[in-house]
Structure formats: structure tokens, C-alpha cells
Amino acid sequence: MTSESPSSLWQNTCRENPSSSVLTGEVSADLAIIGGGYTGCSAALKAREMGATVCLIEAETFGHGGSGRNVGLANAGLWLPPEDINARIGPKTGAQLSQALAMAPDLVYGLIEHHDIACEPVRNGTLHCAHAPSGMADLQRRAEQLQAIGAPVQLLDKAEAQARVGSQQVHGALFDPRAGTIQPLAYARGLARAAQDAGAQLYDHSPATALSRGKAEWLVTTPKGRIQAKHLLMATNGYALPIAGYQAPSIVHVNYFQGATAPLPPAIRSQILPGQEGCWDSALVMSSWRMDQQGRLVIGAMGALDHFGSKIHHSWLIRKLAALFPALAGTPLESLWFGRIAMTSEHLPKIQKLTDGYVCFGYSGRGIGPGTLFGQQVAKALLSGDETALPLPVCTNHSLPFAGLRGAYYETGATLTHLIKDRIG
Numbered sequence: 118m119t120s121e122s123p124s125s126l127w128q129n130t131c132r133e134n135p136s137s138s139v140l141t142g143e144v145s146a147d148l149a150i151i152g153g154g155y156t157g158c159s160a161a162l163k164a165r166e167m168g169a170t171v172c173l174i175e176a177e178t179f180g181h182g183g184s185g186r187n188v189g190l191a192n193a194g195l196w197l198p199p200e201d202i203n204a205r206i207g208p209k210t211g212a213q214l215s216q217a218l219a220m221a222p223d224l225v226y227g228l229i230e231h232h233d234i235a236c237e238p239v240r241n242g243t244l245h246c247a248h249a250p251s252g253m254a255d256l257q258r259r260a261e262q263l264q265a266i267g268a269p270v271q272l273l274d275k276a277e278a279q280a281r282v283g284s285q286q287v288h289g290a291l292f293d294p295r296a297g298t299i300q301p302l303a304y305a306r307g308l309a310r311a312a313q314d315a316g317a318q319l320y321d322h323s324p325a326t327a328l329s330r331g332k333a334e335w336l337v338t339t340p341k342g343r344i345q346a347k348h349l350l351m352a353t354n355g356y357a358l359p360i361a362g363y364q365a366p367s368i369v370h371v372n373y374f375q376g377a378t379a380p381l382p383p384a385i386r387s388q389i390l391p392g393q394e395g396c397w398d399s400a401l402v403m404s405s406w407r408m409d410q411q412g413r414l415v416i417g418a419m420g421a422l423d424h425f426g427s428k429i430h431h432s433w434l435i436r437k438l439a440a441l442f443p444a445l446a447g448t449p450l451e452s453l454w455f456g457r458i459a460m461t462s463e464h465l466p467k468i469q470k471l472t473d474g475y476v477c478f479g480y481s482g483r484g485i486g487p488g489t490l491f492g493q494q495v496a497k498a499l500l501s502g503d504e505t506a507l508p509l510p511v512c513t514n515h516s517l518p519f520a521g522l523r524g525a526y527y528e529t530g531a532t533l534t535h536l537i538k539d540r541i542g
């Protein structure tokens with residue numbers, strides 16, 4: 118029905134156009150960056166602000182990976198609540214990470230404003246909605262943990278949540294006023310444009326094909342060029358293409374697809390998300406929904422659209438739309454696309470250390486704020502030699518046995534859930 122890179126809503130409405138050129142010939146720079154999503158572009162911008170020379174290469178176009186396909190919920194923190202983070206990496210490191218990421222929306226919206234990035238920023242908060250009465254226990258637990266570390270989140274009862282969402286299908290919600298929505302691809306391309314304006318050399322359609330270490334520098338080969346650089350940032354994350362001489366850390370891919378309605382008529386638009394919050398739900402096979410600037414409802418759920426189950430996912434999404442918002446029953450979804458979420462073993466992001474370099478990966482579904490922050494922080498650490506400000510201690514490797522099988526397990530689970538729910542309503 119659709120490939121992984123169809124013309125998505127985000128591609129069709131993106132108003133940021135960084136300049137495009139292929140790397141040809143030899144370039145030398147203080148920092149070479151491989152991958153042009155939030156992590157790579159944010160690092161390039163920060164490195165230029167610090168006065169370093171930067172060369173970033175992107176295999177496809179800027180924002181081709183998760184950065185150009187996501188829901189656009191610019192959240193604070195991670196998917197896991199604070200105590201779960203602490204249980205996995207220890208209370209001191211966990212608290213440091215949660216504190217750093219509490220500020221992530223400030224960083225994102227600050228960059229958008231400073232660089233005048235045309236990415237439809239709306240900072241009216243997000244609603245994590247209870248999909249059933251049983252979902253409230255999880256939201257309550259999250260609210261308590263977040264409030265305990267000073268987050269200004271509020272638990273909304275069923276009536277308030279239903280009024281905010283404009284749907285009888287939610288049973289309460291956790292409201293986070295720090296967060297908001299963006300046009301995700303435009304944000305990625307806007308960061309790329311800001312980095313170019315600051316003097317970074319950014320090349321698209323220039324995949325790294327080989328990587329090696331010289332005496333004291335990195336050598337990156339592309340089909341038509343070569344970069345020599347003292348420092349290296351690998352920012353290919355869940356979209357890593359094979360590179361000779363380099364083994365990317367293993368991650369599990371969890372697929373997530375979305376579709377968008379046409380702009381809704383004003384009478385309907387005024388009843389759905391009148392406050393323009395971005396939403397997702399507490400179901401195990403979760404869904405999300407939000408408005409774009411033109412009043413299109415963008416709705417999504419777990420699943421890929423490149424296999425026999427894509428029709429199941431699509432038909433389930435149409436039914437989900439109608440169930441949430443009966444006024445939209447029968448409304449077609451104009452574009453459908455999907456992307457791969459990069460999950461790590463602990464569902465936490467990682468910074469892996471290389472000689473004079475880092476690999477950042479595995480934001481596990483929360484990469485807008487974290488990718489922007491990690492990109493900045495690793496650029497600073499590389500150029501200053503001071504790792505103390507990194508949001509996480511570095512790791513030396515990350516292996517995830519049976520990553521492919523685990524990804525298939527999630528996809529099969531999402532397909533079966535959508536099939537069963539579609540059959541029994």
C-alpha cells in the first residue's frame with residue numbers, strides 16, 4: 118500500500134529548505150558528523166557556535182529518519198517515568214538525566230524562536246490519556262513520580278480530559294504544560310538550515326560508506342568524497358546504513374504509522390482539541406493524535422505499512438478515528454507513512470564512546486528534546502574534552518541479542534491487536 122518513504126504530511130507541508138549538495142572531493146574539519154536528524158544537526162549547530170569547523174553528511178535528505186517521520190510531540194523527560202529510569206541506571210545518574218531532560222522543551226522552543234524555524238510550534242502542553250479506566254493507575258503513578266521531582270504536571274479527571282480532547286473515549290489524562298507540538302520534519306530541516314547559516318558544511322545524498330582511523334584522525338569515505346576530522350559523531354540511530362569498518366550498536370526497531378485528514382471544517386475543528394494539546398494514550402499498543410496548523414487531525418498507532426498487515430493497520434486507524442471522534446466517521450486519511458523507533462535494551466538513550474568520538478542512539482520514542490540536547494552536549498564534550506556535562510555517563514558498547522526477532526515480535530503484536538480490535542470493535 119505504501120512504502121516507508123511515501124510523501125508524508127510532513128514532507129508536503131515542510132517550509133524549511135536547507136541547501137542541498139553532495140560531498141565531492143576532500144574536506145577536513147574539526148568534527149565529522151554522520152546522520153542529519155536532530156542529533157546530528159543540533160551537534161553541528163552547537164559545534165559551529167563554539168567556533169569549530171564541521172562537516173555533516175546525510176545519506177538521503179535532512180530529516181529522512183525518525184526526525185522527519187515522528188508525531189511531533191515535544192515532551193519533557195523520557196517515555197519511562199523517573200523512578201523507572203532510576204531503577205535502571207541508579208538514582209544519581211537517573212536524577213541527572215531527568216533533570217537535564219525536564220528542560221528539553223525549553224531548549225527546543227528556544228532554538229525554534231532564536232533561529233526562526235518555520236515548524237508550526239505550539240506550546241500548549243500534551244495530554245497522556247487513559248484509554249480505559251484501568252489506564253488511570255499508570256497515569257497516577259507517573260503523576261506522583263513527576264511531581265516528586267518538581268514537574269508541573271496535573272492529573273485531569275474524566276470530565277476535564279474529555280472536554281480537552283473533545284472525545285468520550287478518554288477516561289482521564291496527565292497534562293504536561295511544559296510540552297507541545299511541532300512539525301517534526303520542518304524542525305529537523307530548520308536545525309540543518311541554522312547550522313548551515315552558522316557556517317557548518319552540510320551535505321545530503323552523501324552516505325558514509327567506510328570509516329577508518331588514521332594516525333590521530335577519522336577518515337570518512339562517501340561515494341564521491343572523503344572527510345578527515347579530529348572528532349567524530351555517529352548520529353545514524355535507527356536508520357543506520359552499513360558502513361565498512363564500523364559496527365553500529367544493535368537496537369530494536371518498533372514501527373509506528375500515521376495518517377492525516379484534510380483540514381477539518383471550522384465547526385468540527387473547534388470541538389476537537391480546542392486547546393491544541395498533543396495526545397497519546399495509555400494502551401499497550403498505543404495511539405496518538407494531534408492537530409497540525411491547518412487543522413488536519415494527525416492520528417497514529419504502532420505498526421508498519423510495508424507488509425501484509427498494512428491493510429489491517431489502516432482499517433483499524435480509520436475505525437479508531439471514528440471511535441474517538443464520531444464526527445470524523447468515514448473521513449479518509451490523505452497520506453499514510455511510517456517510521457522506525459529505535460529502542461535500546463533498557464528503553465533509555467545511550468552515548469557510546471569511541472576514540473575522539475561518540476555514538477548517540479536509542480531515544481526509545483522520545484527524541485525531539487533528547488536528540489537536540491544530546492547533540493549539543495556531545496559536541497561540547499568532544500570539543501572541550503570535558504565529559505562532565507554529558508546528560509549520561511558513556512558506555513563502551515551496547516548489544517541486544519535477537520534485536521531483529523524482538524522487532525518482529527512488536528510488529529506481530531501490533532498487527533494482531535489491530536486485527537482483533539477491528540473484528541470485535
Ligand SMILES: Cc1cc2nc3c(=O)[nH]c(=O)nc-3n(C[C@H](O)[C@H](O)[C@H](O)COP(=O)(O)OP(=O)(O)OC[C@H]3O[C@@H](n4cnc5c(N)ncnc54)[C@H](O)[C@@H]3O)c2cc1C
Pocket residue numbers: 151152153154155156157174175176177178179180181182183184185186187188189190191192323324325326352353354355356357358359360372373374455456457458459477478480481482483484485486488
Ligand atoms: C514514527 C515515530 C514517532 C515518534 N514520535 C516521537 C514524538 O512524538 N516525540 C519525540 O520526542 N520523539 C518521537 N520519536 C522519536 C524521534 O523521532 C527520534 O528519536 C529522533 O528523530 C532521532 O533523531 P536522530 O537524529 O538521532 O536520528 P534520525 O532522525 O533517525 O537520523 C538518522 C539519520 O542518519 C542517516 N544515515 C543513516 N546511515 C547513514 C550513513 N551511512 N551515512 C550518512 N547518513 C546516514 C539517516 O538517513 C537519517 O537521516 C518518534 C519516532 C518515530 C519513528
